[in-house]
Amino acid sequence: MELRKGLEDIAVKETSITYIDGELGRLYYRGYSIFDLAEFSNFEETAYLIWYGKLPNREELSEIREKLASKRELPPSVTKYLMEIKKDSNPMDVLRTAVSMLGVEDTDNSSIMEKSISITSKIPTIIAYFLRLRRGEDIVHPDESLSHAENFYYMVNGKRPSDLESKAMNAALILHMDHEMNASTFACLVVASTLSDIYSSVVAGISALKGPLHGGANSEALKQFMEIGDKEKAEEYVLSKLTKGERLMGFGHRIYKTYDPRAKILKGYAEGITKEKGIYNLYEVAQKVEEVGVKYLGSKGIYPNVDFYSGLVFYSLGFDADMFPTIFASARVVGWTAHVMEYLRNNRLIRPKAIYVGEIGRKYVPIDDRQ
Known part of the structure; x- marks a missing residue:
């Protein structure tokens, strides 16, 4: 099996x-x-x-x-x-x-x-x-x-x-x-x-x-942008993460080997709505993180996913970061x-198998004889 x-x-x-x-x-x-x-x-x-x-x-x-x-x-x-x-x-x-x-x-x-x-x-x-x-x-x-x-x-x-x-x-x-x-x-x-x-x-x-x-990566991506604070610090932040082998939040997806189409769409909304809300600097940080991240990770098929810009959109719409998964x-x-x-419509009970790797035929020992 x-x-x-x-x-x-x-x-x-x-x-x-x-x-x-x-x-x-x-x-x-x-x-x-x-x-x-x-x-x-x-x-x-x-x-x-x-x-x-x-x-x-x-x-x-x-x-x-x-x-x-x-x-x-x-x-x-x-x-x-x-x-x-x-x-x-x-x-x-x-x-x-x-x-x-x-x-x-x-x-x-x-x-x-x-x-x-x-x-x-x-x-x-x-x-x-x-x-x-x-x-x-x-x-x-x-x-x-x-x-x-x-x-x-x-x-x-x-x-x-x-x-x-x-x-x-x-x-x-x-x-x-x-x-x-x-x-x-x-x-x-x-x-x-x-x-x-x-x-x-x-x-x-x-x-x-x-x-x-x-469901929690979108809030982590927003926290990442807030931690960086300034687009001029974005490249140093990304390189530090990658050097340490840490994950860049909002990057990578098991299915997508290129840009997540949802990220492309949300990027446009993030740009417009952060301008309207007076927090455009967070969008600029995100844009710079994307640029640097793609430069070093794109060749591996790792690109922004839906979580990268969705947090910016949700935050601009008045939601707290820890509420983002509930909106999802x-x-x-x-x-x-x-x-x-x-x-x-064609139901079958989902009942997968597991491969047993333990011992067989172990002898039961009374509790007083156990070490």
Whole structure:
């Protein structure tokens, strides 16, 4: 039996949701280029595409917008939990527990699709409420007249976004919606394959995304830029990291051997929105780190990934660095639930093998005779 650590290059299902070309740096949702979706689409339309397999017509788009908008508010028990939880709690722990509580509160028999829409609409509310409460601010209740991305920004900042902020928020969420069979998506499928419920699957995805090897790199990349502080110090910083054999945060990806297309898109938004927010110096630092990093690592197929510029965008939109993985989850829940529904159409319990390397036939020794 061949051992493939990390299940690298092992396929567990067929999918029509997402296609990645790691050699050429291309990403497609349901056959549509991520460049087109980030430029022309919005959260609701792209979520519909991923869930239903096609772009919606006007009536379908209006219906999904209304459904998402109408399900944003939380059950009183979940809001009470957010008010009482320790304010220094890990945001991903808070989100994981809150989503689990949503599952307890949900006692109806609606479809997995309807539950997926409900979870997707409520996760931004959980994030925004906790963020404001721990800052000592009053919570801002959802506004059904706003789009999904606009309302998310509004609940965090207490004001409506500018056109650029709205566009950046939509693009960032779209770019994080799905990425084929990553660790958190696989975690969701393992749970779903047992015929457990969708809330349990999403909780598994959040738990996997919490890990620093998966969902936490964007906050580390931002901290890196803040630590450098000045673009003139960037080259020395990068060379010092590489000389010590340390990782340059936001660089490298298991699949992409060239620029991550999501990083290319987010770079443009990072430039514009940092200018608007008066923190353009952080973008200049990031740009210089990219330049030096590519110079020394590009020949090895190591380039900026989605985390490199996403932290700058999220920070400019009013989010604290340790909240970034929760924003990632708020978008990726669309992909998680879509993959679960796709897998369950031809379900098989996920039950891999392990290669035993221990001893056989050891003699049991009574406890009084053991050394």
